[in-house]
Structures are given as structure tokens and as C-alpha cells.
Amino acid sequence: MDALALTLGWLALLAAALWLASLYVLARTFPLDPCAAPRLTMRHQAALLAVAAWCLLPAPVSLGDTVLRPEAAVLVTVGTLATAWFGYRALCDALQRRPLLLAFVLYGLLGYAVWGYHQLFGASGAYLHSGALLVTLMASNLHGASRATQPCAARATLRRRHNRYLTLPLLFTLLCAHAPDLMANPYAWQLLLLIGGLLVLIWYGLEQALTPKWALSSALGVLALYVAMPDGLQREARARPAAPSFAAAFKHAIPTPEPLDTHREFALVQRIIQDRCLECHSRTPSNPVFQATPLVPTFDTPEQILTWKRAIHEQAVASQNMPLANLTQMSQAERDLLGLWIEKGGRIE
Template sequence: MLLFFAILAFVLDQLFSSRAAYIHVGAAIGTVMVANVFFVIIPGQRELVAALRDDRQPDPEPGRNALLRSRHNNYLTLPVLFTMISSHFPSTYGNDYGWAVLIALGLVGVGVRHYFNVRHIAPRSIWMLPVAFAALVAVMLYTAPRHADHEPVARVPDSHVAIILRERCISCHAPRPTQPAFSAPPAGLSFESLDTVIAHARRIYVSAVATNTMPLGNLTGMTEEERVLLGLWLETKIEETQ
């Protein structure tokens, strides 16, 4: 099953944006978990109850299948929880190998669940936790946003950045967005004032420059040149506010 979800993550990442792939993988995992409960676990329980009611020996096969599917759901708990909140971590799906990051984090979750499942019968399995923690730290370091190296350039004027924001960002990040998908600015951030942009410079840098996850789906067509200019300006503002 893990191999299936790994292949699914890779395929969906090729078909859609990584952010969409994460959501679709989460939906697939959730669907499998629900199907396990509805088609296997509940019928297995009903068979047991019916056998007790009829005073007969219950068929062990439905119980075995239900136990197996319950274990599947148990191991899938942390991976599906991560996909539910993954949109808050653009450094994961914004990575060039977002599908591999998702697989790695899924395996970390499975490893943690396995430890808690066997800790009472296999105390020596404690080694799984530091291994999972080390893997998690490795993923965090690998996906950490990095400042790009640029050739020395003149200071980017505020007026240039204001134009970029107006053309690429303010359709969503405005008190009254013109983008039909939003009735209010995402995250409550309006970029009509440069002071607001400067106050959230680090967050904007991660989303719009380091991971290229904003604008959402690049619907407004922000160019690489604009990202570089915005990044240089944001880096300057971050340094000035330190």
C-alpha cells in the first residue's frame, strides 16, 4: 500500500502542481481509510455480533481482515494528517522534488506510528523514534528556504516593487479582492501598503521567491525576473529590520 501511495504521489506531481498533488494524495488516503471502515471493519464487527446473537462460532476471516485494515488505517493516520495541513508549509510542496518530500514525510509518520504500536511488546524498538526524528530534521534542512545568489545590482526601488505587487498580488491580497476565488485577502494580508509587505517580508519571501508557490498557481503570471527583483527588495527589507 505504501508503494501505491508513493507512485500516486509521483504521478500526481507530474500531472498537477505539487500543492494540488499533496491534496489529492491526502484525499486518496482518506478515501482508502473510509473504505476500510465501511466495507471491511464494520461488516467484520457485524459478523461477530451476529454470531454471538445466533449462539454460533463466528467466522474468523472477517475479523482477520478487519484487523488488517485497522492496522492500515492506524499507519496512515499521521501521513493523512500532514496532507491536511500541508498547504501551510510551502517549503515542502514548493520543493523541486515535492513528491519525494511527501513520500519521506509519510514514511516518517509511518515509522512513528509503528513505534507506538509495538513499544509494549518490543521495548527495544525505541530506536525508531530517533531515526524518524533524524529523517524529519533531514527533510527540514533539505526543504529550508535558501537565499538565492545574485549578481550585485542597484537597490530595487520601492516603486518597482509596488508595480509588481499591483500586477501580480493585489488581485487577491486586497481588502476587497478582485480574484473570484477570494472574498477576503488570504491570511488577512493586504499588500496595498508597502509597510504591510515589509512587516511580513520573511513570509512573502518564502512563498513568492524561495518556493515559488505564490501567486497561487501563478495565475497572474509573475515572471522569474519579477521574482528576482522582489526577492532582492525583500532581502534588503529583512536586513534593515533585523
Template sequence: MYDLAVMGEWLEFAVRWLHVITAVAWIGSSFYFIALDLGLRKSPDLPPGAYGEEWQVHGGGFYHIQKYLVAPERLPDHLIWFKWESYATWLSGFALLVLVYYLGAEFYLVDPNVLDIPVWQAVGISLASLGFGWVAYDAICKSRFGDDNTRLMILLYVILVAMAWGYTQVFSGRAALLHLGAFTATIMSANVFLIIIPNQKIVVADLRAGRVPDAKYGRIAKQRSTHNNYLTLPVLFLMLSNHYPLAFASEYNWLIAALVFLMGVTIRHWFNTRHAGRGNPYWTWGATTILFLIIMWLSTAPMFHQRDAAATPEGAAQRFAAAEGFDEVHQIVTGRCSMCHAAEPVWQGLHWAPKGVVLETEADIARAARDIYMQAGLTHAMPPANLSWMEPAERAAIVRWYRAATNPG
């Protein structure tokens, strides 16, 4: 049993590592080509059919790049396709979703305090929502409504906000934001798999058959690629959010997610404008900062009004152990948390303390004061899905104790 547990842990590690590697490759190539596309310049000596060119320097050499909106007169034999980065990112991400959230649904997916449903229903809703996202998005893009890209992006934003709220009504806060990221990433990867690459293959087939390719396929691919460009940064935030309870365990987690999508637009607008040589829209820096400050406020509203501990962990531990309310908190933590956070966990299926955090002794609890406050007092991230039924009064006691220690007198 222990060996199987170790193998499972390393399998999750390997899949997560693969997911990060492929995501870096996909995002890197996506950002590069958007920057390249925006930086293209007209030149009087461009070959027939060429839209623009760009000179770049890297790695001790110079690159001369030309873009054809449809295709060159002669199709080269050594075409390089950028697609496997996208496919591998989505496949590894879905595998991670299965390993962490489907197989660990009791801890991470289902929260009876949000919606008490069996695991199979939660998994079914998860899968159906990912499929719905692509079908709805693709249908809107292909409709007459999708002819106006600005109008289309506004509607897409409304759908994403609605899904953010909807996910928080079904899943745990951690799973809700993660699923919103998966919902968006599915749209992005499907854009590559079902639209961008097939359209490019149609153009290649026409060229090889001696036909003149239709320019509409390039325009459609460009539209979907632009959408992916603006969605990338919010997806990264949502995928990382499961490590930060102030993002996923807040009462306003769905609104935080909505504002993150706006930050993605402001950040990418600055880069895209710069790459296109249209100036420096520094107002986007201010807008992004304001949005992030609002997110910070929402993450703790209306509870947060104290400063954090400034002492070193060792020095702070003594103060936390001596603070008013520590005896009560010690009882709460040992009763609600230490069945998992122990040198030898007694919770079925756990073979070691999550994240290596042990909360058995008074010293353990005092040293972990800030994490206990963040995870179980200020937010409801722990216990996961509130499996040990921590009461609101107990969370309030943790908050009072922490504030008493960090704001003496």
C-alpha cells in the same frame, strides 16, 4: 531591548539543545529495544512464561536478557520505565515550535503567497492539525480496520501524504515540512503517553493484585511501538529540512516528504530484517538510493541543469562579481535582502543579520553567490514569506547571473 533579544536567542538555543538531547535518548532507546525484540532466541531452559532471550556484550561485560510477553511470575521491585525521553522530546519540540514559528510567524509560518491569513488563524490551524492527527490515527488503530497492521500502515501513509499536501497549501514551505514532522512526532509521543505506558501499568496493576494480565495489552503496545519505529527516520528528516531550502522551498516539497516516508520504511526494513536474523535485504539499499535520487531531481525540477561552482570561495567571488548580470543582482539583493542582512539591520525586531550573513557590499554578495542562488533564485526560501516582495523576474535574474558565472562560455 538588546538584552531581551540576546536572552531570547539563548532561550531558543537552550530549548533546541534540550530537544536534540532528549530526542537522541528517545530514539536510541527505541531503536535498541526494537533490535532486542527482533533478536530474541528460543531456549529450552527458559523460565515459565519467557518468550525468548538474548546474550549481549558491551562495556567489558555480558548481559543476559529475557522477555516475557505478559509478565514473570513474580514482579521485581526495580522496574525501569522508558517514557520520559518521549515526553521531554515532544514538550521541548513544542516549545521550539512556539518560539520559532508562532512568535516568529511573520518570517517562518505565514506566507501570503501561499495563503494570506492572520497569525492567530495560522497558529490555530497548527494546533488543530496536531490534535487531529492523533485522534484520527488512534481511532483507526482501535477500529476493526486496524486489526490488519499492513493495511493500517498503508492508510497511515495515505493520511501523511494528504497532510503533506495540505500543509503546503496553508503554511510556508519551511513550516509545512516542519509541521508534517510535528504531526508525526505527536502521534509517536502520544502512542507512548496514552497507549504503551498505560497498557504496561494495567499489566503491573494486575500482577500486584494477583490477577493474570490480559496479553492483548502487550500486543497493542507492540503494534504502536512498531509504528513509531518506522516513523522515526522520516521525522528526523523533516525536522532537519528547515535548514535545506532544496527540500522545503521546492515546488514539489509535499511529494519529497511523501518519498521520505518510503525511505524510512526501506531503511528500517533492512535493519529490522538484519536484527531478526532473516538475511540481508540489500535491495533496500538500491530502493533507498533511487528514492533519494528522485528527491534530488524533484527538488530542482524543472530548473536544475547546471553544475555547481567548483572554485574556492575566494577565487569564485571574483568570477561572480565579473559575471554578466551582477550589477542587476547587486541592486536586487540590496533592495530585497540587505534590510535584514546588514551589520545593523533596519527590519523591526532584528538586532543582527540572520545566520550572521551580511549582504551590503558587492564583495559580500559575490562571496555569498551560491547561498543567494539556492535561497532566492533556485528556491523561494528567501526572503522568508517573501516579505520584501521579490519578483519572479528578479529571481530569474539571480539564476541567470549564477549560471553565467559557473558556466562561462
């Protein structure tokens, strides 16, 4: 699965690079008449990029990095992409004469989508799904640029401009979807929005022939944001100390000098999950706010814990998004124990 995902990732990067080159050539060849630009020359790049990006979407589900069941993940993915396709076209038609307002509305909606993807599919899934969402918008631009319901020049110019601005953020999502340091950062989705927006601004500055000072000021702004958060982003970005061993972490919980075997290791893991997770992730959740639903994984049995161990690591250890708002007070030692058990293979017997 990893080899297939890597191959598809590089294929998507190649298609995105070809698309970017095509946009550059067409912008120089047809600077005054966007409607004269042949769409057929871009359909091959669009089809290759869309297929490669969409084929990457099952990776988070297959690797267990999502909190949803596979059928629910498919429904969420297809639903959001379809909504993005039709919603984007409707917004472009409604706000075509107000491009600045359209840009702010689209950025806010994209931010909401990225946050939702991060909550449901983890950091890597958020980047992959965000890339697929951008591909869908770009394909919608290519499909809708020549509709005859509105003046062609204004519509084609707006759609082509959006495709130019979306290409660099798309490349960033595809390049960084498997970066371990970024994926383990609890601010992964905020960084995607921040850097993606910065890439759009840099592209805009280069396109408008603005001075290098403008790009430098943008970079310094991001650096100032990083420096201004010493207790947040920087602290989480630093490498964490090595997780303690099972015997060291739980020497008081298990008062015995004997080394812990696999069965007893899992007993500790299961006890943590029972205390911190089953309040919501159970067929009979004790939290009245949450009801049992087939869309949410359950950890009632050892087999279920084993099935969802990758998602547990992503949500409770790497990003620490779960438990939700840490309502059950999971400690760092407990997170370290879960991570160490999964890194050792996550065996139950």
C-alpha cells in the same frame, strides 16, 4: 529567535536519540512480552521530545514564513495536532488486525498533512510541523499502549513498532528543518515524504534481517527517480544565477542612468506586488474566487508588505508556490527583484 530555535532543535534531537536508544533496549529486554516493558522509563524522553518539538512550532510564525496570521496559525497547528492524536488512536483501534492497510492509510494522511503544512507555513514550517505531528503520534502510542479495552500484547506490539519506525523520519525532520538548500527546493515536501518513507523501509529491512541487496535496491530506486527528472527536480536543485541588480533588471522600465535609491526600489517592489499579489492578498481582492479573510495576509500598505516580507520571500522567491499556479504571470525577473530587495534589508524608505 534563531539561537532559541537552534537550542530547542538540538534538545529535540537529543531527546529523539534517547528515545531511540530506549526503544532498542526495551526491544531486547522484553522481546516476548511487550506489556511488561516499563512505560515510566520512556516518559521522560517522551516529555522532553514533545516539549522541545512543540516549542519549535512558533518559529515559522515569528520569522514571517507563514501565509497565515499568528492567531490563525495557532488554531491550525493545535487543530491538526489534536486531530492527529484522536484520529490516529481511532485508526489503530479500527485497523489493528490489518497492519499493512493501516500503514498505507497513515502514510497517505501524513502526506496530505505535509502538503498542507508546506502550503501554509513554507518549507521550514512544514518540516517542523511534520516533526511535531510525528512526536504527537509517538506520544499517543506511549499513552495508549496500556489501555485495557483491547488485548494488551497485540496493541502494545503495534504501538511499539510504529514508534520504532517513526523515530528515523522524526530525526530527519529535525535535522533538515533549517537546511537552506533543502528549504529553497520547490520539492521540499515531496522529498520529506520520499526520504521519510525510505528511512522507514530501511529500518524495516534492518529489523527483519533482510539482505543488504534490499537496502541497495531501495537506494538505487531513489537515484533512478532523481535521474528520471532532468527537467524537474535536478533543474530546480541547481544553484540559480545571481539575481540582477535593480538598475540592470529594470533599465527599460526606468529610463534613467541615475542609480535607484531606496524609495524607488520599493516603488518597483510595490508595483510588482500590486500587479501580481493584490488580486488575492488584499482587503478588497479583485479575484472573485477569493474573499477577504483575516486568515490571509494582505499587502495593501507598505507596512503590511514589510511585515510579511519573509513570507513573500519564502512563497514567491524561494519555493515559487505563489502566486497560486502563477495565475498572475509573475516573471522570474520580478521574483529576482523581490528576493534582492528582501536580501538587502527590505527597507521602504
